[in-house]
Amino acid sequence: MTSAPKSTTDTSAWRPAGIDDLEPAAWQVVRSTVSTSVTAGPGAGKTELLAQRAAYLLQCGGCPYPARILAISYKRDAAANLGRRVRSRVPEHAWRFDSMTFDAFAKSLLDRFRLSLPTAWAMSGDYTIEYASTATKEINAFLGRLRWQAPPELRSAIQSMSPKTFLPHVVGKWDLPPEIPQAAQADPIAFAALAWWQERFIGAAQPQLDFVMINRLGELLVRAIPRLRRALRLTYPFLFVDEFQDTTPAQLSFLRSLFADPDIDTNSVAEVFNPPADAVPRLGDRPVVTIVGDRKQRIMGFAGALPNAFESFAADFAPENHELTWNFRSSEQLVDLQHVVARHLDSSTVRAISKAPHPPCDDSVSLWTFDDRQSEARTIAQWIADDIATSGRAGSDFALVARQRVGDIDPLFQPELARHGIRLRNDDAAVGTMKLQDLLKNKVAQFIVGVLRLAATPAGLPQIWLDVTATMERVRGVADEESSARAVSDELTNLIVALRSWLNERPPTDEVLSDAVDRVVDAVGFDALSRYSREEKLPDIIKSVRARLEQVVLPGLRWPALLEEYEAADAVSLLTVHRSKGLEYHTVFFLGLEDEQWWAHAQDMQGSTSTFFVGLSRAAQRLIFTNASPTARTGGIADLYALLDQAGVTERMITSEEYLVG
Numbered sequence: 001m002t003s004a005p006k007s008t009t010d011t012s013a014w015r016p017a018g019i020d021d022l023e024p025a026a027w028q029v030v031r032s033t034v035s036t037s038v039t040a041g042p043g044a045g046k047t048e049l050l051a052q053r054a055a056y057l058l059q060c061g062g063c064p065y066p067a068r069i070l071a072i073s074y075k076r077d078a079a080a081n082l083g084r085r086v087r088s089r090v091p092e093h094a095w096r097f098d099s100m101t102f103d104a105f106a107k108s109l110l111d112r113f114r115l116s117l118p119t120a121w122a123m124s125g126d127y128t129i130e131y132a133s134t135a136t137k138e139i140n141a142f143l144g145r146l147r148w149q150a151p152p153e154l155r156s157a158i159q160s161m162s163p164k165t166f167l168p169h170v171v172g173k174w175d176l177p178p179e180i181p182q183a184a185q186a187d188p189i190a191f192a193a194l195a196w197w198q199e200r201f202i203g204a205a206q207p208q209l210d211f212v213m214i215n216r217l218g219e220l221l222v223r224a225i226p227r228l229r230r231a232l233r234l235t236y237p238f239l240f241v242d243e244f245q246d247t248t249p250a251q252l253s254f255l256r257s258l259f260a261d262p263d264i265d266t267n268s269v270a271e272v273f274n275p276p277a278d279a280v281p282r283l284g285d286r287p288v289v290t291i292v293g294d295r296k297q298r299i300m301g302f303a304g305a306l307p308n309a310f311e312s313f314a315a316d317f318a319p320e321n322h323e324l325t326w327n328f329r330s331s332e333q334l335v336d337l338q339h340v341v342a343r344h345l346d347s348s349t350v351r352a353i354s355k356a357p358h359p360p361c362d363d364s365v366s367l368w369t370f371d372d373r374q375s376e377a378r379t380i381a382q383w384i385a386d387d388i389a390t391s392g393r394a395g396s397d398f399a400l401v402a403r404q405r406v407g408d409i410d411p412l413f414q415p416e417l418a419r420h421g422i423r424l425r426n427d428d429a430a431v432g433t434m435k436l437q438d439l440l441k442n443k444v445a446q447f448i449v450g451v452l453r454l455a456a457t458p459a460g461l462p463q464i465w466l467d468v469t470a471t472m473e474r475v476r477g478v479a480d481e482e483s484s485a486r487a488v489s490d491e492l493t494n495l496i497v498a499l500r501s502w503l504n505e506r507p508p509t510d511e512v513l514s515d516a517v518d519r520v521v522d523a524v525g526f527d528a529l530s531r532y533s534r535e536e537k538l539p540d541i542i543k544s545v546r547a548r549l550e551q552v553v554l555p556g557l558r559w560p561a562l563l564e565e566y567e568a569a570d571a572v573s574l575l576t577v578h579r580s581k582g583l584e585y586h587t588v589f590f591l592g593l594e595d596e597q598w599w600a601h602a603q604d605m606q607g608s609t610s611t612f613f614v615g616l617s618r619a620a621q622r623l624i625f626t627n628a629s630p631t632a633r634t635g636g637i638a639d640l641y642a643l644l645d646q647a648g649v650t651e652r653m654i655t656s657e658e659y660l661v662g
């Protein structure tokens with residue numbers, strides 16, 4: 001239900017929901033009336049802090065109805081996670097909390113306001129999206145052409161542009177001028193970026209946009225249209241940004257244009273909303289921005305993350321600074337190890353205090369050395385099966401994390417775990433045009449599959465009903481009118497009832513699966529769902545949902561089991577460190593601590609050690625590093641082994657003949 005709550009909680013009586021308490025610095029951030037910059041190590045509760053601050057502002061009237069909070073994350077998974085936390089903390093206010101990725105925010109602005117782009121940048125047709133993962137080949141060819149076209153004085157600068165970082169470092173660093181420059185550009189970035197726009201956008205019948213270009217057009221919109229910028233500031237007097245260490249120059253410039261530019265009159269924010277007299281914080285004359293992050297977890301340098309995002313933010317927003325030092329995730333022993341690596345990355349790091357409620361666990365950190373990959377997979381699968389049998393834990397309490405190439409690990413572990421009836425879910429696998437992790441967190445995909453699950457399952461699934469209803473209300477644009485909310489609920493009920501009898505008459509086959517997906521999309525409306533879908537185009541989402549369903553369907557499988565299989569919520573996760581960011585598991589196997597996985601370590605030791613730090617800090621209670629190479633210790637990552645030795649991590653040799661001989 002989305003009607004505007006009438007009452008507000010007294011700020012002095014407000015307590016965090018779902019947790020016992022916050023550390024003192026976190027309390028200050030929750031109540032802050034000014035922009036704040038919060039740094040803290042892994043497991044410090046940075047994401048939780050944002051959820052609690054949202055609850056405080058929404059419940060106490062600091063963000064009074066109808067104003068909203070905008071929360072930006074870098075990963076879809078993180079945005080979904082934060083949105084879920086707020087929904088569970090303050091369900092009655094959650095519709096005023098918009099949690100999305102930077103890309104989704106920029107795309108939603110472009111989709112809504114593209115007709116207002118300055119004439120020079122007007123878009124002739126609908127655009128297609130090109131994903132960065134597939135763009136490198138084309139960028140390579142483009143740069144090849146550009147070297148020939150560039151004037152001699154720019155050639156060496158163009159020569160040194162890398163296809164891998166071209167989008168963030170070149171296209172992302174160029175603010176679109178309101179008029180397209182006619183004169184030759186003397187600056188290599190402007191020269192190359194303009195040429196890129198000329199090839200893909202200017203005058204194209206169907207422009208091809210990547211997300212950096214979408215960001216640039218979004219930034220141009222808010223810079224060029226003061227009324228739009230003001231409307232956004234009125235809508236969102238509070239902005240949160242998670243994982244700030246990974247901000248790119250384009251994202252920072254977007255934030256700056258939207259929220260920091262002092263030439264805009266925002267005094268009216270307070271006047272318009274007229275917050276209750278006892279509401280604290282009061283809305284000021286500027287949007288209040290709260291950023292959280294950890295410099296030591298900066299692992300998106302390759303994707304263009306700024307080396308000094310916090311400092312750049314400070315220059316524009318003059319925030320209050322806070323540091324958190326508790327760790328709610330990991331046990332003492334794991335915090336000890338994290339501290340050794342954290343200090344290596346930043347010698348001024350203060351040791352975190354473990355507040356994790358876990359009982360001490362034997363062997364919470366160890367290194368297992370195998371003589372071949374087959375015995376590694378077999379031993380770990382057997383070990384997980386034994387642990388599940390004795391502890392009652394679920395498969396989803398375990399993760400297999402690797403630096404990269406999880407596609408090579410998947411076929412080794414999948415059959416070994418299957419022998420014990422345990423599923424493995426490769427979150428990095430491509431399904432249709434998307435990665436599985438992104439698909440499973442995609443709101444539209446969740447909606448389609450949620451509706452099918454409700455239709456296939458006669459009773460229960462209250463959480464899915466709530467999620468599906470919340471999405472439908474947004475698709476239908478229901479904000480706070482009770483009767484519209486009821487209309488949405490009736491519409492959904494009718495859809496589910498009709499689908500139920502349709503599904504009952506048809507066992508799931510590839511063709512039926514595809515029809516079932518179409519039925520949901522058609523009933524809701526392709527255009528309505530398209531407008532709502534954020535990062536991906538709706539046809540890509542539909543294609544990926546179908547591909548995933550086809551991947552998991554088996555002869556004889558019934559609808560409820562098939563739809564559960566789609567998500568594989570109880571499976572052991574297999575994922576890269578980058579995909580594991582922000583997540584946590586009871587037990588983490590950090591696989592492949594050897595050169596084959598870490599071959600690029602020497603090229604960027606700081607970034608690579610941060611990657612190591614992010615991976616190892618996902619574990620709550622147990623962490624097991626592995627390698628299957630006799631030269632792992634003495635090769636290119638000897639320095640990482642030295643850190644493990646310094647932390648006193650014990651090593652066990654496991655031969656193919658034995659199982660855990662210590």
Ligand SMILES: Nc1ncnc2c1ncn2[C@@H]1O[C@H](COP(=O)(O)OP(=O)(O)OP(=O)(O)O)[C@@H](O)[C@H]1O
Pocket residue numbers: 019020021022023040041042043044045046047048049294297328329581582583584617
């Ligand atoms: N104040 C708190 N009390 C109890 N548990 C908490 C508190 N804050 C966070 N947690 C729990 O601690 C864990 C880590 O929190 P969270 O994911 O917010 O940390 P983080 O700082 O964002 O971590 P990372 O940087 O590693 O992603 C979660 O399980 C969360 O529910």
